[in-house]
Amino acid sequence: MVVSYQDRLQQLKRRIPEVEPSEVKRRPQGAVVIDVREKDEYEQGYIPGAVHIPRGFLEIKIDTVAPAAETPIYLYCAGGTRSLLAAGNLAELGYTNVRSVIGGFRKWKEEGNPFERPRVLTADEEKRYSRHLTIPEVGPQGQFKLLDAKVLCVGAGGLGSPAAYYLAAAGVGTLGIVDDDVVDESNLQRQILHNTRRLGTPKIDSARETLSAFNPGVKIETYKARLTSENVEEICGPYDIILDGSDNFPTRYLVNDFCVKHEKPNVHGSVFRFEGQVTVFWPGRGPCYRCIFPEPPPAELAPSCAEAGVLGVLPGVIGLLEAIETVKLILDKGDTLVGRLLCYDALKASFVELSLRRDPDCPYCADGVEFPGYVDYARFCASPREHAAAAR
Numbered sequence: 165m166v167v168s169y170q171d172r173l174q175q176l177k178r179r180i181p182e183v184e185p186s187e188v189k190r191r192p193q194g195a196v197v198i199d200v201r202e203k204d205e206y207e208q209g210y211i212p213g214a215v216h217i218p219r220g221f222l223e224i225k226i227d228t229v230a231p232a233a234e235t236p237i238y239l240y241c242a243g244g245t246r247s248l249l250a251a252g253n254l255a256e257l258g259y260t261n262v263r264s265v266i267g268g269f270r271k272w273k274e275e276g277n278p279f280e281r282p283r284v285l286t287a288d289e290e291k292r293y294s295r296h297l298t299i300p301e302v303g304p305q306g307q308f309k310l311l312d313a314k315v316l317c318v319g320a321g322g323l324g325s326p327a328a329y330y331l332a333a334a335g336v337g338t339l340g341i342v343d344d345d346v347v348d349e350s351n352l353q354r355q356i357l358h359n360t361r362r363l364g365t366p367k368i369d370s371a372r373e374t375l376s377a378f379n380p381g382v383k384i385e386t387y388k389a390r391l392t393s394e395n396v397e398e399i400c401g402p403y404d405i406i407l408d409g410s411d412n413f414p415t416r417y418l419v420n421d422f423c424v425k426h427e428k429p430n431v432h433g434s435v436f437r438f439e440g441q442v443t444v445f446w447p448g449r450g451p452c453y454r455c456i457f458p459e460p461p462p463a464e465l466a467p468s469c470a471e472a473g474v475l476g477v478l479p480g481v482i483g484l485l486e487a488i489e490t491v492k493l494i495l496d497k498g499d500t501l502v503g504r505l506l507c508y509d510a511l512k513a514s515f516v517e518l519s520l521r522r523d524p525d526c527p528y529c530a531d532g533v534e535f536p537g538y539v540d541y542a543r544f545c546a547s548p549r550e551h552a553a554a555a556r
């Protein structure tokens with residue numbers, strides 16, 4: 165025998181307590197308020213503190229917000245009918261403390277109660293980032309973090325190119341790029357932000373053009389400069405994470421020292437021929453660059469940038485590992501490379517991990533040390549070989 169809709173409502177009204185919106189405001193500690201309306205209704209406004217679980221997902225998701233059967237639960241919809249039906253479903257599952265709000269969100273608003281509007285992705289963002297939205301570790305909340313993030317790529321070269329490309333693709337909302345160079349033919353073997361038509365143009369302009377065309381939703385800030393003690397605060401200051409794609413010691417030390425001073429993560433990569441290395445220096449949580457190399461080696465021992473040579477594909481691997489670490493830091497998910505140096509040998513096709521320790525006597529990041537100030541070292545190249553040597 166079929167129970168009519170009206171009969172069902174009457175049955176539920178006898179079994180399920182219905183409460184006025186004012187009682188939602190006076191709810192006990194630990195109570196859960198659930199908005200069971202559809203997404204488009206919820207986006208128009210919701211009761212502050214409410215969790216949104218559309219009615220169709222209620223039985224599937226209820227245990228994530230109300231693990232105990234006796235949890236006080238307040239359900240509301242637009243007018244009080246769907247929430248009553250939903251409350252009946254929860255009662256059948258064994259929840260013993262379920263209420264339905266009379267008049268629902270309409271009455272809540274009519275009585276002049278405050279409401280909030282959820283932050284929502286635009287229709288374009290929903291499409292563009294749809295493959296993120298279906299990953300539980302990212303989802304809309306993670307995408308908001310990415311959109312709000314500010315990352316500075318130091319260098320638009322071999323490492324900065326793939327890193328910036330993918331960070332723009334992932335929807336990192338503000339990408340800074342600092343580089344003082346122009347596009348040269350010898351860059352095009354690996355620096356994929358640039359192209360043959362842009363030979364002789366500043367790399368920052370070329371990078372902006374490529375990235376803006378790829379994802380117009382990303383704000384690109386460019387700085388045609390080389391980092392110095394004079395400008396490092398001004399350029400790096402607005403950013404949450406610094407992705408170091410530089411190839412020289414003076415820049416690396418400036419980036420490190422800035423990140424020590426401000427306790428910001430420094431995502432660090434380097435390449436040499438067939439070998440590359442990546443780590444995250446996050447002062448306060450792990451070692452800094454100076455814990456491993458307190459001072460740069462003498463200039464005559466370092467190869468020149470042009471001499472060192474690098475397999476064209478290799479910076480792609482290392483730059484993308486830097487980009488992934490950056491995304492993980494933004495999302496606050498997974499285990500980062502803090503205190504770990506990941507070494508890739510392309511010829512052997514092997515990854516080796518070395519642990520990096522904090523130096524308790526580090527001149528910059530040791531406990532109680534006052535910031536010694538920025539240093540402008542003489543310009544010469546940095547190859548990754550010393551890292552591995554020092555870490556072993």
Ligand SMILES: [Zn+2]
Nearest residue numbers: 452455526529
């Ligand atoms: Zn240190």
